[in-house]
Structure formats: structure tokens, C-alpha cells
Amino acid sequence: MLEKRLFLSPPHIGAKELTYIQDAFSSNWITTVGENINRFELEVCKYTSSPFGVALSSGTAAIHLSLLLAGVQNGDEVICSSFTFVASANPIVYLGATPIFVDSEKDTWNMCPELLEIAIKDRIKKGKKPKAILLVHLYGRPAKLREIIALSKLYEIPLIEDAAESLGSTYEGKITGTFGLMGIYSFNGNKIITTSSGGMLISNNESLIKRATFLATQAREDTVHYQHKEVGFNYRMSNILAGIGIGQMEVLRNRISKKREIFQFYKNKLHGSTFSFLEEQNNTFSNCWLTTILCNGIQPELIRLRLEEYNIESRPLWKPLHLQPLYKDAPIYQNGTSENLFLNGLCLPSGTSITEEELTNVCSIILACK
Numbered sequence: 406m407l408e409k410r411l412f413l414s415p416p417h418i419g420a421k422e423l424t425y426i427q428d429a430f431s432s433n434w435i436t437t438v439g440e441n442i443n444r445f446e447l448e449v450c451k452y453t454s455s456p457f458g459v460a461l462s463s464g465t466a467a468i469h470l471s472l473l474l475a476g477v478q479n480g481d482e483v484i485c486s487s488f489t490f491v492a493s494a495n496p497i498v499y500l501g502a503t504p505i506f507v508d509s510e511k512d513t514w515n516m517c518p519e520l521l522e523i524a525i526k527d528r529i530k531k532g533k534k535p536k537a538i539l540l541v542h543l544y545g546r547p548a549k550l551r552e553i554i555a556l557s558k559l560y561e562i563p564l565i566e567d568a569a570e571s572l573g574s575t576y577e578g579k580i581t582g583t584f585g586l587m588g589i590y591s592f593n594g595n596k597i598i599t600t601s602s603g604g605m606l607i608s609n610n611e612s613l614i615k616r617a618t619f620l621a622t623q624a625r626e627d628t629v630h631y632q633h634k635e636v637g638f639n640y641r642m643s644n645i646l647a648g649i650g651i652g653q654m655e656v657l658r659n660r661i662s663k664k665r666e667i668f669q670f671y672k673n674k675l676h677g678s679t680f681s682f683l684e685e686q687n688n689t690f691s692n693c694w695l696t697t698i699l700c701n702g703i704q705p706e707l708i709r710l711r712l713e714e715y716n717i718e719s720r721p722l723w724k725p726l727h728l729q730p731l732y733k734d735a736p737i738y739q740n741g742t743s744e745n746l747f748l749n750g751l752c753l754p755s756g757t758s759i760t761e762e763e764l765t766n767v768c769s770i771i772l773a774c775k
């Protein structure tokens with residue numbers, strides 16, 4: 406057994422983060438305004454080629470604001486990927502709206518465009534046109550954007566990209582998160598880069614980001630005294646955490662290369678009749694945030710338990726939201742794909758500080774389970 410637990414995707418801090426935190430302390434800008442925030446927003450926008458962005462307290466907060474800005478209201482319906490973390494859908498409920506879940510396709514595990522169209526048509530037939538499409542790029546794999554954007558345009562339903570797991574992944578050369586009306590990133594501790602906790606909302610539309618910034622600062626009007634006409638939120642990122650973010654942006658490219666090496670290592674060692682891997686689609690580039698395997702003829706839980714004996718963390722894939730007790734009553738347009746993935750898949754340790762020795766060790770333990 407390892408003395409030190411090998412985690413799935415722990416934070417990996419670089420050399421400069423503390424310096425930027427120190428700047429925040431030295432200047433006494435330790436709240437939710439300051440140079441680190443401005444600079445972090447600028448760095449993320451530059452990297453993603455997105456003209457506007459606002460740093461927020463979490464990815465969940467970013468999704469909440471994006472839906473609000475897309476005009477989602479009480480009683481509305483919002484289409485959402487089913488195969489994802491619960492944070493993708495919860496903000497729909499914050500607004501009193503109903504998530505309409507759409508299952509995955511097999512190539513990228515993301516929202517199936519054919520099912521999406523079926524869902525849109527059916528909801529319209531039932532009397533309610535969905536207010537937005539919340540599309541997730543899961544595990545850093547870009548979804549079938551061309552098809553989904555075409556449907557978003559055809560039916561005039563705004564697209565919001567949950568790119569929490571896919572910062573740096575590209576589709577036809579363009580960064581995921583920048584295709585829709587708005588996109589969101591998460592900088593939670595387990596993501597490809599972290600600010601300990603945090604998120605960002607990006608858009609090509611300046612007025613949307615201005616309004617998001619306003620709403621994220623308690624909707625405080627521009628007056629000397631505290632004047633309020635609307636309900637707002639306390640959703641801004643702290644200037645201290647933004648300092649971590651600047652440091653992390655400096656190492657993002659390295660982190661992506663390392664994540665891709667980890668994926669390639671596992672694939673070289675494990676790929677075969679028992680274990681299969683997601684292939685990178687043409688014209689896409691994945692940040693390979695987590696390496697996942699599909700098991701054929703062996704229970705992933707057996708592997709998980711065996712790795713656990715060695716103090717190595719692995720985890721089942723996301724449980725589809727339509728299978729969650731929380732969302733058992735929500736409409737679902739399904740084809741069985743995500744359920745099958747959940748039953749047969751496993752996430753492997755993919756932290757960027759993992760060593761070749763550790764990877765080799767994980768692979769031998771897995772191979773011995775066959």
C-alpha cells in the first residue's frame with residue numbers, strides 16, 4: 406500500500422501562485438476587487454480568445470448567471486446534458502425552471518444531437534419551447550458542436566456551454582466555451598487549473614458580461630450610497646484566489662500536455678479487448694482532464710476496490726442526472742448510452758503531478774484484475 410494516497414485529480418500548484426497572493430496582501434486588496442482579478446480575467450480571455458469574461462466564486466455561480474441572462478424564468482424549461490455533474494443542472498432549478506435531460510452519443514459521450522432535436526420538437530409540441538440548451542463538454546471532450554449549434558440556430562434557442570472540465574480543449578481549432586452565447590469555466594480544486602474554488606463566465610457579448618458583473622455584486626446601482634432595484638448575488642471571485650489563477654494560467658499549457666501524456670500512457674498499457682478508451686474526434690483536441698476507461702467483461706467496481714487496497718483513488722463515471730433521485734421526475738430523452746457508460750466506466754488517477762512509476766503501478770494493478 407502506498408503511504409501517500411494517489412488522488413484522482415488533485416490541485417497542482419506552480420511556482421508563482423504565492424507571489425501573486427502576496428501581491429494581494431501587500432496591496433491590501435484582499436476582497437472581491439483588485440489587480441489580480443482584472444489580470445486573471447484578461448489572461449483567461451486572451452487564452453480562450455474570448456473578448457469578455459467575469460471571474461466568479463464558482464462554476465455553478467457562472468451557470469446560474471448565464472441562465473438568468475438567457476432569460477430563464479420560473480416555469481421555463483431548459484435542455485441539459487444528462488451525463489454530467491449535478492452542478493450543471495441545479496442552477497436551472499434555482500430559477501424555478503425544469504431541466505429537460507438529453508442522453509449522450511457514443512463518440513464523445515456528450516449530448517446526442519439527434520436526441521436533442523427530438524427533445525426540442527417534442528417540447529415545442531407539448532407547448533413549451535426550451536429557453537436554453539446547456540451543453541457540457543465532459544471529461545475535456547468537445548461535444549458535437551457543429552450539429553448542436555445548427556439546431557440552436559434553427560430553433561433559435563441560445564446555447565450555453567458548460568466547459569468546466571474542458572478549458573483548453575478545442576473544436577475545429579476554437580476553444581470550447583467560446584461557441585455559445587455564453588460559456589462557463591470552473592476553477593474548483595479538481596479541475597485542470599484551480600483557484601481553490603472559482604469560476605468564470607465568458608461571452609462575445611459585452612453587455613451580457615457587464616450585466617453578469619452587476620448581478621454578481623449584489624446588483625448594486627452606481628451611486629454613492631447603497632442603492633438596489635433588483636435582487637443580486639454575492640458571486641465575485643476574491644482577489645486572493647484570482648492570484649492563484651494567474652499563476653495557474655502560466656502553467657495551463659504544461660498541465661494540458663501532461664494530462665494528454667497520462668491519457669496516452671494508460672492507453673498504451675491498457676488498451677485492448679478488456680479496456681477501451683475514448684478516441685479523439687477529427688478536428689478536436691482534448692485537454693484530457695480525466696482519463697476514463699470502459700471495461701468489457703470485468704466489473705469496474707472490482708478494479709476500483711483493488712486500487713483502493715493500494716490507497717489509489719479511482720471513481721465511477723458521472724451518474725447520469727436522470728438516474729439521480731433528485732431528478733427522477735424530470736423529462737429525459739434517452740438512448741441508454743449514459744447509463745451504459747455509468748455501469749461500465751471508471752475514471753483513473755490523472756493528476757498532473759503523477760509520476761511514471763505511479764502510472765506503471767496503477768496499470769499493473771488494473772491488468773492483474775483481468
Ligand SMILES: *Cc1c(COP(=O)(O)O)cnc(C)c1O
Pocket residue numbers: 462463464465466489490492493541567569570590591592593602603604
Ligand atoms: C465542476 C463542474 C461544475 C461546477 O463548478 P464549480 O466551480 O465546482 O461550481 C459544473 N459542471 C461541470 C461539468 C463540472 O465538472
